[in-house]
Amino acid sequence: xxxxxxxxxxxxxxxxxxxxxxxxxxxxxxxxxxxxxxxxxxxxxxxxxxxxxxxxxxxxxxxxxxxxxxxxxxxxxxxxxxxx
Amino acid sequence: xxxxxxxxxxxxxxxxxxxxxxxxxxxxxxxxxxxxxxxxxxxxxxxxxxxxxxxxxxxxxxxxxxxxxxxxxxxxxxxxxxxxxxxxxxxxxxxxxxxxxxxxxxxxxxxxxxxxxxxxxxxxxxxxxxxxxxxxxxxxxxxxxxxxxxxxxxxxxxxxxxxxxxxxxxxxxxxxxxxxxxxxxxxxxxxxxxxxxxxxxxxxxxxxxxxxxxxxxxxxxxxxxxxxxxxxxxxxxxxxxxxxxxxxxxxxxxxxxxxxxxxxxxxxxxxxxxxxxxxxxxxxxxxxxxxxxxxxxxxxxxxxxxxxxxxxxxxxxxxxxxxxxxxxxxxxxxxxxxxxxxxxxxxxxxxxxxxxxxxxxxxxxxxxxxxxxxxxx
Numbered sequence: 068x069x070x071x072x073x074x075x076x077x078x079x080x081x082x083x084x085x086x087x088x089x090x091x092x093x094x095x096x097x098x099x100x101x102x103x104x105x106x107x108x109x110x111x112x113x114x115x116x117x118x119x120x121x122x123x124x125x126x127x128x129x130x131x132x133x134x135x136x137x138x139x140x141x142x143x144x145x146x147x148x149x150x151x
Numbered sequence: 152x153x154x155x156x157x158x159x160x161x162x163x164x165x166x167x168x169x170x171x172x173x174x175x176x177x178x179x180x181x182x183x184x185x186x187x188x189x190x191x192x193x194x195x196x197x198x199x200x201x202x203x204x205x206x207x208x209x210x211x212x213x214x215x216x217x218x219x220x221x222x223x224x225x226x227x228x229x230x231x232x233x234x235x236x237x238x239x240x241x242x243x244x245x246x247x248x249x250x251x252x253x254x255x256x257x258x259x260x261x262x263x264x265x266x267x268x269x270x271x272x273x274x275x276x277x278x279x280x281x282x283x284x285x286x287x288x289x290x291x292x293x294x295x296x297x298x299x300x301x302x303x304x305x306x307x308x309x310x311x312x313x314x315x316x317x318x319x320x321x322x323x324x325x326x327x328x329x330x331x332x333x334x335x336x337x338x339x340x341x342x343x344x345x346x347x348x349x350x351x352x353x354x355x356x357x358x359x360x361x362x363x364x365x366x367x368x369x370x371x372x373x374x375x376x377x378x379x380x381x382x383x384x385x386x387x388x389x390x391x392x393x394x395x396x397x398x399x400x401x402x403x404x405x406x407x408x409x410x411x412x413x414x415x416x417x418x419x420x421x422x423x424x425x426x427x428x429x430x431x432x433x434x435x436x437x438x439x440x441x442x443x444x445x446x447x448x449x450x451x452x453x454x455x456x457x458x459x460x461x462x463x464x465x466x467x468x469x470x471x472x473x474x475x476x477x478x479x480x481x482x483x484x485x486x487x488x489x490x491x492x493x494x495x496x497x498x499x500x501x502x503x504x505x506x507x508x509x510x511x512x513x514x515x516x517x518x519x520x521x522x523x524x525x526x527x528x
Contacts, residue, residue, distance in 0.1 A: 077374045077387050078183040079214045082198040097194075099186040108376025111183070 069117040071149065073127075074100055074110065074136040081111035084132060091126040093119045104138050104146050114140075124151070153471045153507045158296050158324060158449050158478075158498035160346045160353060167404040172352055175400035181393050183373030193396045200403040201386070207410055208341065209332035210359050214385045217358040218399055222323045223249040224367075225342030225358030228389060229319045230290070232365040233339060234259045238287035241316075243274065243302055244486035245295040248479045250321055254290070262286065268295075268487050269443025271303040278307050288317045288339070293325030297483045297496060298441050299425065299449030301329065308336035317362060323347060326357075327409050328418040328447060333359045340364070348417075348500075349409060351402030354395055364389055412501060421448025421499040424508045428497055431512030435519060441487065441494065451494035452515075457522050459495045462515070466495070469514040473497050 073095070075081035081097045088095040093115060100110040115123050120137070127133055137149040154162045175196065180187070182194035201213035210216055219225040226249050234240055236258030242250060244265040254261050262284075264277035278289070289311050293304050304320060311318040317339040322331050327348025333341050339362035345355030358364075366381045370391030375382050382388050409417070429442045429450055437455030454462055463475030476493040477484055484490040497511060 076384055077214075077372075077382065078194055079198065079201065079386055080384070082194065083213060086198075086202075097191070107374075107378060109373050110375070 068142055070114050070140045071117065071120045071123075072100070072104070072112040072114055072138045072140055072146070073123065073134040074104070074112045074138065076110070076135060078111045080132070081113050084113045084127060084134070087126055087130045087132060088113065088115065088123055091122070093123050093126065095123070101146065104136075104148075112138075120149075153510055155497045155499065155503070155507070155511055156472050156474050157500035157503070158347065158496065159474055161348065161350050161500045161502075163500060163502035164350050164401075165404060165408040167408065168350055168352065168401045171404045172397045172401035175397040179396045179400065181373075182396060184393075193394075196396065196400050196403060197394060200399050200406070203403060203406045203410065204357055204359075207331070207406060208326070208357075208359055209334045211334060215333075215360045217360060217364075217386050217389045218394060218402075219342070219356040219358050219389075220354055220395070221346070221356040222321065222342045222344040223356075225340070225356050226250055226290075226319065226321060227253045228358055228364055228367045229340035229342060230254055230257055230259075230288075231367055232362065233288045233317050233319065235287070239285065240288050240290060241278070241281050241286045242290045242482075243278075243292060243307075245292055245298070245300060245302065245483040246290065246480070247292065247296055247321065247323065247483075248481070249323070250290050250292070251482060259287075263482070265486060268298055268441065269300050269445055271301070271306075271445050275303055275306045275310070278310055282310055282314050282316065286316055288319060290319040290321065292321040292323065293329055293331075294323075294447045294449065295480070295483050296324050296449065297478045297480050297494060298451050298487060299324075299446040299498075300443070301325075301445045301447050304336065308338060312337045324447060324449065328414050328421060330414065331359075333361050337361065345398065345402040345405065349402060350405035350501075352398045355398035355402045357402075358389070360385055360389075366391065368392065417501045418447065420501060421503075422446065424448065424499045424503055424505060425450050425497075427505055428508040428512055431509065432515060435512075435516050437519060437523070438515070441489075448499035450497045451489070452497075453489060453492055453494050454515075454519055457519060459493045462495050462518060465518045466511070466514055469518070471511050471514050473511075
């Protein structure tokens with residue numbers, strides 16, 4: 068199953084991101100950013116389902132919290148950056 | 152014991168506060184340091200605390216709510232951010248050493264907007280007059296910790312906005328009973344303790360950030376770990392090191408208690424008790440009661456034939472806990488003319504009852520009566 072990881076600059080921003088998504092009816096899970104894509108060291112991200120990314124991005128932009136990066140996690144566990 | 156030293160620390164807490172604190176001690180780990188449940192749940196507590204506080208205190212975003220060790224810690228961050236050596240800084244005549252000592256350490260030139268006790272209009276006039284000269288910042292308490300005088304912070308904030316002067320509010324005696332509105336005031340910073348009117352544990356405080364703060368402590372934040380500078384975003388910029396999660400869990404419950412009960416009701420209750428005690432004490436011979444309009448739940452007195460420390464000690468002997476002396480606020484005593492003697496301070500919380508105010512007044516009466524008998528003899 069494919070997921071999107073919305074990278075956030077801190078745990079609190081990830082929590083806020085997840086809260087905004089939750090209020091918009093989108094399930095998002097706060098998790099530590101996988102080491103392979105966390106360029107700055109420790110970080111947090113919000114994982115959302117494949118079909119919800121577009122809605123999630125609209126919501127986050129509306130709330131003034133655009134993500135800094137989004138990665139696609141393939142079913143095989145590979146990561147690639149998504150163009151926003 | 153009848154506890155009337157709530158301006159120092161509220162001792163009676165909602166039961167949910169010690170319960171949450173004890174639970175956190177054995178169930179919550181470090182927030183932002185791991186992906187396992189005990190860390191994630193700790194992070195959830197921290198976030199809920201920021202959200203609840205942001206809603207209560209007019210803060211736009213939860214990350215602008217910083218967990219500190221106490222109000223003094225927050226005031227030090229705020230002053231360290233805004234004040235450079237030689238900067239002129241304007242303060243009220245009722246500030247605590249938590250404001251004046253950091254200002255002194257920062258090398259500020261301190262100007263005092265002096266005004267008499269319990270006169271809000273005079274306080275506004277004093278600030279308006281003083282703000283004709285440029286200042287780097289204004290620091291003002293919401294409520295005098297000695298006399299309970301409610302300063303007109305809305306109007307002082309309006310003056311600061313008009314002049315474009317950064318405002319630091321010391322909400323130590325106001326938070327939980329009076330409206331706090333970071334956005335409405337346009338304040339740069341609002342500092343408050345968690346252990347007084349928010350009914351949290353000692354060792355907690357909040358700093359609400361309207362401006363760009365400079366860190367006071369440097370260290371690990373669980374974010375941007377490769378970078379050797381502190382993150383430039385909140386709350387990480389100001390929260391180096393492991394959080395006081397147990398304290399935060401208790402403080403979260405304290406704030407939930409405030410929101411359920413509402414600050415308006417708590418203030419009304421405390422004002423009622425203050426007036427009741429003042430009325431009883433003012434009839435005692437030789438007692439000066441410092442009272443007026445615009446008072447919160449704090450009352451100071453002096454007695455003609457007994458110094459405050461002795462009276463405070465004798466009240467302790469009668470099972471009544473109060474605070475005597477200068478209350479770490481020599482400037483407030485200087486303003487009120489009580490610097491040489493200090494005062495005895497009674498302060499209330501949501502948990503005090505009218506009969507406790509009556510008992511305190513009776514005890515003062517008994518102590519002074521015995522003393523007067525000795526004087527007469």
